[in-house]
Amino acid sequence: MKTSRLEAFSDGVIAVIITIMVLDLKIPRGIDLRALASDLPTFVTYALSFITTGIYWNNHHHMLHATKRIDGRIMWANLHLLFWLSLIPFTTGWAGENYFAPVPTAAYGFVLMMAAVAYTLLQTAIVAYNGTDSELAKAIGNDWKGKLSLASYIVSIPVAFFAPLLSLALFIAVAVLWFAPDRRIEHVT
Numbered sequence: 001m002k003t004s005r006l007e008a009f010s011d012g013v014i015a016v017i018i019t020i021m022v023l024d025l026k027i028p029r030g031i032d033l034r035a036l037a038s039d040l041p042t043f044v045t046y047a048l049s050f051i052t053t054g055i056y057w058n059n060h061h062h063m064l065h066a067t068k069r070i071d072g073r074i075m076w077a078n079l080h081l082l083f084w085l086s087l088i089p090f091t092t093g094w095a096g097e098n099y100f101a102p103v104p105t106a107a108y109g110f111v112l113m114m115a116a117v118a119y120t121l122l123q124t125a126i127v128a129y130n131g132t133d134s135e136l137a138k139a140i141g142n143d144w145k146g147k148l149s150l151a152s153y154i155v156s157i158p159v160a161f162f163a164p165l166l167s168l169a170l171f172i173a174v175a176v177l178w179f180a181p182d183r184r185i186e187h188v189t
Contacts, residue, residue, distance in 0.1 A: 001071065003064045006078055010064075013082045014057045020089040021049055045096035045108070048171055049088050055178045056085060056115065062185040066136040067126050077125040081118035087111045105167050106160035112171060113153035120146055139185040149174045 025046055028035035036043075060081075067074075091108040098104045123146070127137045140146070152174050156167040 001069060003067050003070055006070055006075060007061065007064045010060055010078060010082060011057070014053060014060075014085065017085055017089060018050060018053055021046055021053075021092055024089060024093050041099045042093070042096035044168075045092045045100075048168075048175060049092040051175050051179070052112065052171075053085060053088060055175060056081075056119065059119075059178065059185075063123060063126065063136060066134070066139055066185050068130055068134070070126070071129050074122065074125045074129060077118070077122040081115065081122050084111060084115040084118045088115070100164040100168055102161045102164050105164040106157050109153055109156040109160055109167055109171065112174075113150065113157065116146070116150045116153055120150065136185065139187065141184065145177060149177065 025042065026039065028039050088111060091104065091111045094104040095101075095108040120143075123136070123140065123143075127134060127140075130136060152170045156170040159170070160167040
């Protein structure tokens with residue numbers, strides 16, 4: 001199978017995820033900047049989640065562009081990734097509405113960690129099916145960015161229980177690491 005249907009389906013799901021997140025934002029009660037200040041944690045979490053979801057969309061696109069063919073295992077691995085991404089709006093709202101309280105922040109970190117695990121599994125399935133000499137395999141190499149991101153998310157979960165803002169800083173650091181499209185793939189395709 002070619003990748004076009006998988007990519008189109010994934011694009012649609014990710015568009016819905018982003019739409020759900022923006023619809024969850026509430027209009028501030030009041031007309032001055034203090035009204036916005038009370039909603040700042042919700043907006044910060046939304047912005048981070050929007051950027052993170054956009055990063056997954058962008059890198060997913062590049063990864064599939066470097067993929068020649070897919071099979072059923074890759075389709076299921078892709079659904080696994082979309083499942084975890086679909087939980088981002090829930091944990092975004094929970095963490096933001098509760099001013100980065102420990103449990104919601106840890107749950108947010110857990111969902112981000114599982115999305116990273118799912119992305120890694122999808123990448124592994126694609127390389128296994130397309131071969132270790134495929135464009136994608138050559139591009140990702142030892143995948144230090146993926147490993148560092150996953151480690152940061154793993155650390156963020158227990159850290160959330162005693163320093164939730166440090167967990168937030170880790171989430172932001174991972175987003176900054178991935179903000180530019182993954183040039184490794186662009187160079188080989």
